[in-house]
Amino acid sequence: MTPRSFGHRLVAAVDAHGPLCVGIDPHPGLLAAWGLADDAAGLERFAMTALEALAGYVAVVKPQSAFFERHGSAGIAVLERLLAATAGTSTLSLLDVKRGDIGSTMDGYADAYLRVGAPLGADAVTLSPYLGLGSLAPALRAAAEAGRGVFVLARTSNPEGAEVQLADRDGRSVAQVVVDGVAGLNAGTTPLGDVGVVVGATADHGLALGGLNGAVLAPGVGAQGAAPGDVAARFAGVCGLVLPTASRSVLRAGPDPAAVRAAAQALRDEVHRAQLATGPSGGGWSCRDSGKARGARPRKPLVDPS
Template sequence: MAEHGPLCVGIDPHPGLLSAWGLPDDATGVRAFAMTVVEALGGRVAALKPQSAFFERHGSAGIAVLEEVLAAARGAGSTQVVLDAKRGDIGSTMAGYADAYLGEHAPLACDALTVSPYLGFGSLGPAVEAAARTGRGLFVLALTSNPEGPEVQHAVLPAGHAAGGSAVARTIARAAGELNAAETARTGAALGSVGLVVGATIGTAADELEMALDQVGGPFLAPGVGAQGAGAAEIAQVFGGARHGVLASTSRAVLGAGPDARSLLDAARRAADEVAAAVR
């Protein structure tokens, strides 16, 4: 982030973008699309974020392309790779996901993985342990920008629960903060490796839920920048004093400039400059 600015560019080869780029909606089109983005932006933006669903929809051929894209992106200098897979399960199944995406020599390994805590934050234990063991990170869904999110994320836990009276999202933020505090005390790092996904378009929700984002002690992945309407004012409103840890995620605002590599890079640099101004 210090070198390239706090921008994460999604690699989202959905049918509409494939068509706009003149590519077929199959694994070959997905590969051409994704590798163009990696070649244009790898080593030039803080992070790239392949969306696993758009590769999975093409079956085994699509997963093979995702493996190739992750390897190419990991080899692209100082750019980090966030895999947007939103995995979440319990026990041995969560351990399997952790092995798949966070293992040292896993074909689908990434620098950070998005995960869902909605089977209970403790269910993420295998992923937390794997990330700590291999030096990788997590972005835990907390306050997402989709309109259905609040029915779960804003729900208040019952009095009998250990965090009774707190909203679910606040409990997630507190659990992440505890892990990060222990990690940074041990390592001396400025931020821990357990980040949160907090949408840049959620307005005052974090304040209303008393989430204290400035106490999380980890990075924030903030989707919604660009085509979804969030800019400097929205980032400042949502994150306040925690905005220095924001990695703003955009897809369409940059990908729409393709397939020309120079146009992709110019769009990414404009977006990075806008976000950098917002988080100063």
């Protein structure tokens, strides 16, 4: 049986839980703040507590692979268990690995993260397009076959990114070339394409996103300085879904799972209010290119699971 597409599953998760994505980033400083050792045992306690707090309350959790990899094979094993545990919930996993390569090497990454039965299988992963968008073809094929998705780096929130991402190519920035390429991959897909882009929320991006028909991962909310109102305003022209993304501003409420959950709920509700205040296209689920939202439906009040 053909698996349900990532676009379908993402829309369902956002309808159920709102659009917030929360990073699970076991930074050494956060481990210490939670009273945990900076070792594999502390890593696992942190990751599973975060999942306990967030699963069923936010649409997406985003483990940062680097903070697991720094613990070697033991850390990778923790990540594998975290992804498997997330798969049993109504919250989707987005593994932040930012992989990018060519040919058989990209096939190897697809085997690791995206194919059916992948040992580090996630609902979606982040990819780098700077060896050419076409170099991602093995990952895109594997994701489509397994009902998974990818998010391609376009305009990241770090200041250093501007040197490359805003370079001009025939009147378009490199970032816009990436966005346009992703829009082509998503063309004609309903209710939402399986390929998203990463566009930082901390500054005006200057991108034309009206034809994307995919999701925008918008990191930088909270500790990095972007407020929910900023996200709603900066992404008002998006055709697709915007996933405002926070990590430290939610996780620093730990180690009590209830406190982490409350912080996530408060931010999620603030995001929801900002979207409503900005209008139906305020960084929510919208397509404006046809004059009305394609496949959109009225936003239901968010109801937490009991």
